[in-house]
Amino acid sequence: MRLPDAPPVVESAGSAAQRPPGVPDHPMHRWIGLVLRGGVTVAGALVLLGLTMALGGQWPGGEVQTVAGLIAAERHVISPAAIAAGVAEGRPTAIVRLGVLALILTPISRVAMTVVLFAAQRDWFFVAIALVVLTVLGLGLLGFGA
């Protein structure tokens, strides 16, 4: 992984770049990376699936297959129930929306994960900090004020 011109210092096996000394919270780093990667993978797969189905000829709006018509048909207030019903029917746009929801949930899951991991380290000040952030995100997710 090292560049050819890098001076031979700290590490020799190439693993030191992954585990530098003096970085205190290493296990947390790995867990957070997994949560982010998993969330993006699931969200990306759902969005790609929905988009592929739609390009196969299942855009909503019936015969109105213009960009402007499609945007007008899709621009409306939505609810969790509407998404659930759309996904159950296999509607491509509902699947895309489910993927977008998964994407919004990804950083929120990361913060929830961080609460647990700070607690495991008995770092109570940062547990409180992470809980404050989680609360604010929860209000945003519920569409607080919208």
Next chain:
Amino acid sequence: MQEIDVFVAALFAASLAAGLLGSIAGLGGGVLLVPLLTVGFGLPIRLAIGASIVSVIATSSAAGAAYVTDHLTNVRLAMLLEVATSVGAVTGALIAPWLPTRLLFIVFGLLLAGSLVPTVARLGEEDPRDVAPDRLARRWRLSSAYPDRARGRVIPYAVTGVPLGFGLMYVAGVASGLLGIGSGALKVLALDTVMRLPIKVSSATSNFMIGVTAAASAGIYFWRGDVVPVIAAPVALGILIGATVGSRLLTRVHGQVVRRVFTVALAVVAVEMLLRGIRGP
């Protein structure tokens, strides 16, 4: 090909490019996306903001996943500052309907243009020297170290200016919630210029925080219906792929290169913001 197929393909290609540049520069890509979607594709600004805020989450999460395993991100500092950015983002989303958009573009454009001066002046600085951690940074153990692959060493760094940095992060959060951007430029400036972090740590930590900032206001745009699938799907996927490639490049290039890309992107975005504010939507 039908009109919609061409439209989707063009959106995807443009977003791919925006994601690549945004990721390398530590920008969320939103600052590049909103002008691209409105000016380039003639889309309504509210829908551009909706697609952008979602894409910003994708960029940050994908890039952040790579950064944390590279140990460039300062997770403790990010968590602390996310209190300010998330509260700011909700504030921004709540006051958005009540403020004239043109004024906001002008103020934000001026802010970005002004921030170019110190960035250009300190263009060659790979690692900040003689930084003493302030009282809060010592109490909360915010200082850390990062591995520099290009030089094959682990480099310790100190954190300073915590109160001012926290305040600037609130402003960055408000801008994010109002304009559907990640406010990566403002975050990197606060981390780099005020808190004196090494540029690579600033970029990585900024990218990491952007996702949480965007998630705080994205729900409001989502339920309102401003995230339209035919726009958001190709944009989010393009950004996601561009950002993933960009994040792979970040740990393999020198700090000066990142900083130059960042500076150019900042200048372009500042001019774009000002022009939009002066001319109107």
